[in-house]
Amino acid sequence: MRKIFIEELILAAKKNKKLILVVNDLGYSVVEKFAKMFPKQFYNAGVAEQNMMGIASGMALEGYHVFVYSIGNFPTFRCAEQIRNDVDYHNLPVTIVNVGAGLSYGNLGYTHHSLQDYGLMRLFPNMLIASPSDEMETKACMKYIIKNPQPSYLRLSKGKNTSLHKKIPNLKPGKWLILTKGKNKKAFLTTGNVANLAKKLLLKKKFSQYSIFSLPIWGMKYKEQQKNQLNRWDSILVLEDHLEDGGFGSWIKESVNDKNVKTKITSKNISKKVISKVGSEKYLLDNYYLKFFGK
């Protein structure tokens, strides 16, 4: 996903001199090509995330689209107030890119896990959350964000992803994309690369008839669109690589109330027991997520 991100960014920067990439001394083996091709459009702000987000806002205030690239909590929690007051309140075109979705950096430990980031980003009224499931969705999200500069959060997983879409999907914020058509009125609703897990879950007998949907672009602005999409289903099981509180599942549940939706909505989240546990992403997901789905 990182590769796709930087390729798309390079394509866009070729056409737009007012596109800037800022990093906080991170991005080894990812950002170099961009930095070399567009030296005047690349800044390393050093290990100073609050300043980085403020500078990005100042550039955006002058009509630039600024991409801030980093990992996990550094471009989010570390500079949360700069995102709130400077980026979101002023509705500035700053795109925050987090390459450590969920447990992507499993072995690096809790400081590098993104398990609460939706909770933060969901709080900002202008913020668009883009959480693509595969490379095609990553391309689609980048194209959408570049065409529609605004406060945005692009959450990418570190590793390679299997392709879920055959071609670049047509994205509309708040709109679900079908990944697998099932046979009953039950469906998985996913955001981010956890859609890959949904595919695996279809192999379990109890889920074999399920459909799978991905919702790559969401946020406070798109809550109202959820009711009609939910209403078509008897049961929706939300999957996400995030803690339950403040997550995508909570967002879906908050978007409706018992009176206007009869759909049974449940969500499966990473267990909070994962905190302080170390291991590969696969190991952590197997032990602190997938095992709760039963046989």
Next chain:
Amino acid sequence: MNKSQKNTIKNLRTNILKLSHKAKSSHIGGCLSIVEILSVLFNNILKGFSSRKKTFKDTFILSKGHACLALYCMLYEKKILSKKILFSYGENNSLLMSHASHHVPGVKFSTGSLGHGLPVAIGSALVAKNEKKNRKVYVLISDGELNEGTTWESLMFAAHHKIDNLCVIIDYNKLQSLTFVSNTIKLEPLTKKIKSFGCEVKNINGHNITQLKRALIFKNKKKPRVVIANTIKGKGISFMENNIAWHYKSPNFLELSKALKEVNDA
């Protein structure tokens, strides 16, 4: 000081007093300390005023957003803000909140949480420098903001990138919210400290018009400029000067009359 400058300063102090009395709002001390700085900036320094857009080509950011009342009064003097809007300060549903808001005509950026204005000013200055636009960026910060880590992160960044179209003005009134700066987090030796961060520093009397004019004019030094403006919190009103109570207090009717008399007699 010419007559018009003198009038601006008098009008600013008068309206700051009247409006903080009316609104029962706080931060009057930190508004009175920046009156001369604002007057010189808006009357002599900021270039490229467009009467149609009601903005300057140069950028000004008030990072000490709690002193927005002084800025609103200044914008009124420049006819950027109407009397109707200015005198709605403190009323319910007014456009003017008690911290600087970008929804107000003439206000470039909303501030209120300290340490935000300087990084934003740097981003704005950096792109202007790259575009080779002759646009200068001025940012007015409080001495309390020197407690914030972002201030020092930003100064290092600005010096590293030789952002010489940036001028940081520190309202060094030496009083914070609870007590004196020197009793809170020691800043001295401030000039030396900021110079060592790679900035050009001017240490001046922030109420002296001539010194302000001289310090705020750029000479290209390939360094960001920092003006330490030594000021007095509550300046111009004897019983408010250097008195911590006037960080939060607003004048009652008697205090207002007494203060207005002092401004008139000055």
